[in-house]
Amino acid sequence: MTKSMYDSNNKRPKRRLLHTSDVHLGAYDYGDGSEARDELHANFGRVVDVAIREKVEFVVIPGDFFDNARVWDDTLEYAAEQIARVEVPVVITPGNHDHVGPNSIYDRFDFEKQAPNLRVMRVPEGETIALEELDVEIWGRSHTELLPDFQPFVSPPPRGDAPWQLGAGHGHYIHPKALLHNSFHIREDHLIETERDYIALGHWEQMTRVAAGELTVAAYSGAPEGLGEGSQVGGRVLIVDLHEDGRVELQAHSLGDRPPLAHEDIPYLVGLPIEPDNQYDRRHLSGL
Ligand SMILES: [Mn+2]
Numbered sequence: 001m002t003k004s005m006y007d008s009n010n011k012r013p014k015r016r017l018l019h020t021s022d023v024h025l026g027a028y029d030y031g032d033g034s035e036a037r038d039e040l041h042a043n044f045g046r047v048v049d050v051a052i053r054e055k056v057e058f059v060v061i062p063g064d065f066f067d068n069a070r071v072w073d074d075t076l077e078y079a080a081e082q083i084a085r086v087e088v089p090v091v092i093t094p095g096n097h098d099h100v101g102p103n104s105i106y107d108r109f110d111f112e113k114q115a116p117n118l119r120v121m122r123v124p125e126g127e128t129i130a131l132e133e134l135d136v137e138i139w140g141r142s143h144t145e146l147l148p149d150f151q152p153f154v155s156p157p158p159r160g161d162a163p164w165q166l167g168a169g170h171g172h173y174i175h176p177k178a179l180l181h182n183s184f185h186i187r188e189d190h191l192i193e194t195e196r197d198y199i200a201l202g203h204w205e206q207m208t209r210v211a212a213g214e215l216t217v218a219a220y221s222g223a224p225e226g227l228g229e230g231s232q233v234g235g236r237v238l239i240v241d242l243h244e245d246g247r248v249e250l251q252a253h254s255l256g257d258r259p260p261l262a263h264e265d266i267p268y269l270v271g272l273p274i275e276p277d278n279q280y281d282r283r284h285l286s287g288l
Contacts, residue, residue: 063095
């Protein structure tokens with residue numbers, strides 16, 4: 001939870017969202033299908049069940065919703081059916097597996113017709129989606145296949161006018177144990193500069209909060225698939241409460257029947273000290 005960027009006398013509307021990512025629908029679309037495929041799809045159905053049960057007002061999916069652009073047609077239909085079932089707005093910021101641009105999966109199927117509550121960020125330079133009835137704006141930059149050194153949060157636009165300002169993006173948070181060869185860098189200072197209230201991150205399968213300064217809460221929801229069950233955080237999604245006093249509070253909800261994890265019990269990762277790029281690159285290359 002963080003302090004508000006606003007005067008605490010200036011109440012904001014209370015809002016609740018669900019954040020999930022890295023669903024990778026269609027990852028097992030080969031052969032004659034499989035139990036793994038059925039389970040992956042059923043698991044996204046459970047995400048929708050949690051969204052409905054927890055009465056969220058919108059859903060944010062920062063990337064890798066689909067595994068690749070060649071998934072089966074019935075996977076696309078299933079995805080659209082489930083999104084339509086949520087009923088509230090669903091915002092997708094595409095990642096490296098479901099990028100926009102040439103050969104995008106989002107051009108294969110008329111999602112917005114099948115699921116009119118879906119909004120896909122399609123502008124590579126970045127765009128803000130306004131959920132006007134909710135007083136929420138969500139800014140993000142989608143992946144394309146054209147930019148290998150893509151960094152989703154550099155040079156963010158200033159906060160907009162709506163009381164709640166969120167960000168969504170897909171990439172690799174740079175911290176002291178991060179591997180240099182990983183792409184799509186997200187750094188703590190990038191997140192601080194966004195001045196957003198909450199940043200929904202995707203690309204990692206593990207759920208974790210990450211350091212983003214005093215005024216911004218940022219977290220990876222991790223994949224909803226139960227791969228990390230032993231870690232206590234696998235097979236979960238994030239429910240995010242935006243409180244009237246400006247606080248942002250997370251809860252990790254199980255897709256099974258385990259109790260939710262409170263904000264402070266969700267793992268927390270600290271970023272690298274803020275330094276010029278060349279300097280921290282050299283430190284990694286020298287084996288530090
Ligand atoms: Mn990814």
